[in-house]
Amino acid sequence: MFPLPGRIIRTTMFDETPLLRRVLGQPPDRIAVWSPSAPSITYGALAAESDPIARLLLAGRPTLGGASVGLLLPPGPSFVAALLAVWRAGGVAVPLSASHTAPELGHILKTAAPDATIVGSGLGAAITTSCAELMGRRLDITVLPQIALVGAASPDRERDDRGPPERRTGAAEPAALMLFTSGTTGKPKGVMLSHAGVAATLESLAEAWRWRADDRLLCALPLYHTHGLIVALLGALWAGASVRFMSFDADSIWDALEDVSVFMAVPTMYVRLVDAFAVATSDQRARWAAHARALRLFTSGSAALPAPLLAAFAQATGQTILERYGMTEIGMALSNPYDGPRVAGSVGTPLPGVGIDIVDDAERPVADGEPGELRVRSPQLFLGYHGDPQSTAGSYDRAGRFRTGDTGVRGTDGFIRLLGRTSVDILKSGGYKLSALEIEDVLRGHPAVAEIAVIGVPDPVWGDRVTACVVLRDGATVTLEALRGFGGDALAPYKLPRELRVLTSLPRNSMGKVRKSLLK
Ligand code: MCA
Numbered sequence: 001m002f003p004l005p006g007r008i009i010r011t012t013m014f015d016e017t018p019l020l021r022r023v024l025g026q027p028p029d030r031i032a033v034w035s036p037s038a039p040s041i042t043y044g045a046l047a048a049e050s051d052p053i054a055r056l057l058l059a060g061r062p063t064l065g066g067a068s069v070g071l072l073l074p075p076g077p078s079f080v081a082a083l084l085a086v087w088r089a090g091g092v093a094v095p096l097s098a099s100h101t102a103p104e105l106g107h108i109l110k111t112a113a114p115d116a117t118i119v120g121s122g123l124g125a126a127i128t129t130s131c132a133e134l135m136g137r138r139l140d141i142t143v144l145p146q147i148a149l150v151g152a153a154s155p156d157r158e159r160d161d162r163g164p165p166e167r168r169t170g171a172a173e174p175a176a177l178m179l180f181t182s183g184t185t186g187k188p189k190g191v192m193l194s195h196a197g198v199a200a201t202l203e204s205l206a207e208a209w210r211w212r213a214d215d216r217l218l219c220a221l222p223l224y225h226t227h228g229l230i231v232a233l234l235g236a237l238w239a240g241a242s243v244r245f246m247s248f249d250a251d252s253i254w255d256a257l258e259d260v261s262v263f264m265a266v267p268t269m270y271v272r273l274v275d276a277f278a279v280a281t282s283d284q285r286a287r288w289a290a291h292a293r294a295l296r297l298f299t300s301g302s303a304a305l306p307a308p309l310l311a312a313f314a315q316a317t318g319q320t321i322l323e324r325y326g327m328t329e330i331g332m333a334l335s336n337p338y339d340g341p342r343v344a345g346s347v348g349t350p351l352p353g354v355g356i357d358i359v360d361d362a363e364r365p366v367a368d369g370e371p372g373e374l375r376v377r378s379p380q381l382f383l384g385y386h387g388d389p390q391s392t393a394g395s396y397d398r399a400g401r402f403r404t405g406d407t408g409v410r411g412t413d414g415f416i417r418l419l420g421r422t423s424v425d426i427l428k429s430g431g432y433k434l435s436a437l438e439i440e441d442v443l444r445g446h447p448a449v450a451e452i453a454v455i456g457v458p459d460p461v462w463g464d465r466v467t468a469c470v471v472l473r474d475g476a477t478v479t480l481e482a483l484r485g486f487g488g489d490a491l492a493p494y495k496l497p498r499e500l501r502v503l504t505s506l507p508r509n510s511m512g513k514v515r516k517s518l519l520k
């Protein structure tokens with residue numbers, strides 16, 4: 001029994017989602033979130049904290065009925081309580097990032113049209129303005145001990161007539177999350193994930209990776225993407241395990257490994273860990289290696305884990321990182337084995353419940369050893385892009401499989417290797433998916449820029465290094481600094497170019513389209 005059963009007006013459908021049943025059904029005195037510098041938070045306390053937040057969101061209504069609620073909170077127990085509250089109230093959580101600029105937040109708020117946004121103290125000013133401007137609503141701000149609720153619905157307020165988010169199937173599949181991710185067409189899209197789809201991801205990973213209630217996860221990933229939110233945080237909570245949140249700093253992470261059993265990261269984080277290890281004192285190295293050896297599991301995903309990095313980490317710690325593959329729209333699809341050999345440069349075999357075909361241009365399966373595009377069938381698949389049924393429909397092939405846009409090859413051992421992406425306009429920097437077109441659209445506005453093409457140049461730290469290839473206007477000059485300064489008002493820092501190439505012209509095909517493969 002958790003402490004406050006029944007204090008929320010029950011919504012029958014939403015309180016019965018597998019995610020809530022699982023998390024709120026954990027023993028109330030079990031620790032959910034801990035930190036050496038603050039009191040531990042139990043599952044019971046999380047449930048209790050979520051209760052008043054859910055009531056505020058509901059404002060007397062029986063349910064939010066699938067309306068979305070923004071979450072702009074730093075990783076920590078308040079984030080988890082707020083997330084649970086949104087679900088208990090029957091809402092769809094839209095995690096937001098404090099590193100996003102006002103225009104980026106504006107795009108998300110406009111698309112998601114949240115009924116309310118829960119904002120952490122100190123993060124309120126920008127979003128309050130954005131909400132007020134974009135949602136055109138009177139704001140009711142209620143300050144809780146640590147969080148503020150912006151734009152909360154009041155019972156007599158006129159309801160938004162946009163209605164609940166559309167669903168791919170007519171079936172009653174309540175949505176749990178709207179996660180924003182870049183696509184090939186400019187601005188990020190809102191990926192709608194159902195409670196059942198997220199639960200399918202968690203079930204699959206619990207089986208494949210043997211999550212246990214006594215696991216202790218160290219989470220330094222951001223919580224507004226699938227990796228940090230679903231694979232790491234919810235993976236732990238699904239098992240009744242506990243999580244410690246930290247911001248990423250290599251030395252602190254090495255120290256903190258002492259007290260955990262599972263660590264999940266993007267390759268850039270492992271690069272930083274290995275670099276820090278290389279310059280550490282011999283005492284530190286001995287200590288850090290001993291910490292790392294005691295972990296049950298290290299995983300990597302979101303971008304390719306280079307084989308030399310896997311080897312360097314193994315040499316330092318004796319641990320072979322488990323590499324897996326996923327995508328916001330499809331959840332987790334492929335994984336190296338928990339038991340048995342993990343193959344460097346490979347993302348392994350399909351996770352439980354997932355079907356993968358590798359197909360040619362005619363959508364016919366290719367033979368083992370032949371490259372093709374990965375297509376996915378899975379109970380984890382998304383409900384659709386919010387407000388964009390056309391893109392949703394276009395993301396499936398005639399056989400009803402999701403088109404990943406990732407190319408790969410299956411070996412005779414059944415293990416799949418990824419070879420790259422079908423689109424040159426999708427980049428991955430430090431695990432973040434970036435749209436070259438979104439960056440070009442902003443930087444093209446710089447007065448010195450006549451033409452621009454953004455490409456990802458292979459980089460040992462970031463995966464893809466965002467590189468701006470620019471043709472200047474007559475007599476104009478520009479520096480990388482100036483271009484970054486110009487783009488910084490509109491784009492999050494991780495989207496800004498790290499390199500500038502000034503060219504006299506851009507290579508184009510007969511249709512006038514820039515030949516980015518040639519540029520690369
Ligand atoms: C930070 N910077 C970056 C990036 N991150 N630049 C390019 N790419 C990045 N990813 C910028 C900062 O803004 C700063 O710019 C400068 O680099 C140095 O900042 P620093 O503090 O050193 O970086 P950091 O804040 O420590 O960030 C590095 C990071 C971070 C911790 C690796 O990028 C990160 O958390 N990445 C995880 C992304 C993620 O979770 N992706 C999952 C997507 P300036 O000098 O101008 O201030 S979900 C997914 O991909 C699927 C589902 C899957 O399979 O998982």
Ligand code: AMP
Nearest residue numbers: 181301302303304324325326327328433
């Ligand atoms: P996102 O849209 O942010 O969810 O990113 C999904 C994309 O990340 C996939 O389509 C892949 O291109 C990439 N990705 C995820 N995991 C891996 C991996 N282990 N190796 C290479 N690329 C990966």
